[in-house]
Amino acid sequence: MIQQSLVLTGKQKLAWLENEVRDLKDDELLICTIAGAISIGAELPQYNETDVTDCNPVYPRETGYESYGQIIRMGKEVTGFAEGDRVLAFYGHKNLGVVKANKTVKVPDDVEYRYALLNTLSCDAAKGVLKLQPQRDDKVLVTGAGTIGLLTVHFLKNYMNVKHIDVLEPNDKRRELAHELGASHTYSKKEQISSTYYDYGLECSASKDAFHSVLNSMKHHGEVCILSDGNKDLFYLTEDFYEKELKIVASSDGWDYQKHSQWFFKETVKVPQLSKIFEAEITSDQLIHCFEELSESHNKPLKVLVRYL
Incomplete structure (x- = not known):
């Protein structure tokens, strides 16, 4: 299987790179991406080389960190998941992700991905x-x-x-x-x-x-x-x-993404306004063009939803 990854090769230079998906380790999952997101505050400073905490960026570098998809293969020691489960992970702008099972959040079938991604x-x-x-x-x-x-x-x-x-x-x-x-x-x-x-x-x-x-x-x-x-x-x-x-x-990163999801997924049903955070929606083949537009625009959306399937 071929993994396509959106990689930053230099200032404002993005490219899709292709690699054969490696064999899974016993504790890993292979996830087929359904949706992702562009986090404007985190990703645009990297794209534009304006991040004051990263004055000498090293290239190439991977992009994104919020991913939602379906498990299509599992390592032999993975428990608590099944092929076909919908999950959240942290591999970014890729069509396929290989991740540790213990770093993955299971998403109930009744939780739409535009809510799940906000967890x-x-x-x-x-x-x-x-x-x-x-x-x-x-x-x-x-x-x-x-x-x-x-x-x-x-x-x-x-x-x-x-x-x-x-x-x-x-x-x-x-x-x-x-x-x-x-x-x-x-x-x-x-x-x-x-x-x-x-x-x-x-x-x-x-x-x-x-x-x-x-x-x-x-x-x-x-x-x-x-x-x-x-x-x-x-x-x-x-x-x-x-x-x-x-x-x-x-404060950096989350306290416990799996435990937090148990509260957050129940709350999304009560607060449909959360979906308004995604002010723009694109498909994955529009990602490079979207970053170009975001870099030039003064009125940026709160967050961009990216659909893969």
Whole structure:
């Protein structure tokens, strides 16, 4: 079988490479891709060589990380799965993926792939929220209503049961979706946010201005979690951090993708607005052209759904 992989060979240079699928190890699965996604915040800085955390990128490099497909072959020691099962994995823009079974999330048949694909970033958002542990009556500020910010609002509202969640986001449509997902108030400008008002803050925009707005808005001894990748702006601390004796933590990847899915897949039935996060949809043969368009466009979609079959 031939595996086709979308590979970045240089700045803004993508190519489909073909390889014969290797033999499976005993603990591995072979997955035929049904759908994937472009994560705008993570993938475009790599494509454009603007990621401030990766100043000397090495090529060639694989692309993407969110994949949904069907198991077509299994290693002899794999348990808990069957051929034909639908699963989530982390092999990116490929038509076939070879993955460890213990790194794979089984998806119920009644969960549509456009919801299932959001489990990965929802789990990443959840990890950051769980580090802060906000309580029901605490006031929480989320900066940035991109995919990770919206999923943070969703988790705060529907898992943590936080009543007061405010969002700073300049984009009108994203603010509207934040309201639909449970935000109490949304603001388009940092000047609209009260100083020394919030117990917790979650930075999801990768913008240093938004980060400074979070610090300014925190109460004394408030806590902030940086959920954004940090690949856009370099952050630095302001006097608010020292004067208010704030605590800042970082969070990367998810706490447990399999366990998180048990909650998230049930919640998707109750919150159909989550599907609005996918503002664009393409087929896999349009991926290279899509990256070219995204690189040139000022109005980027929240997330792009990629269909393979």
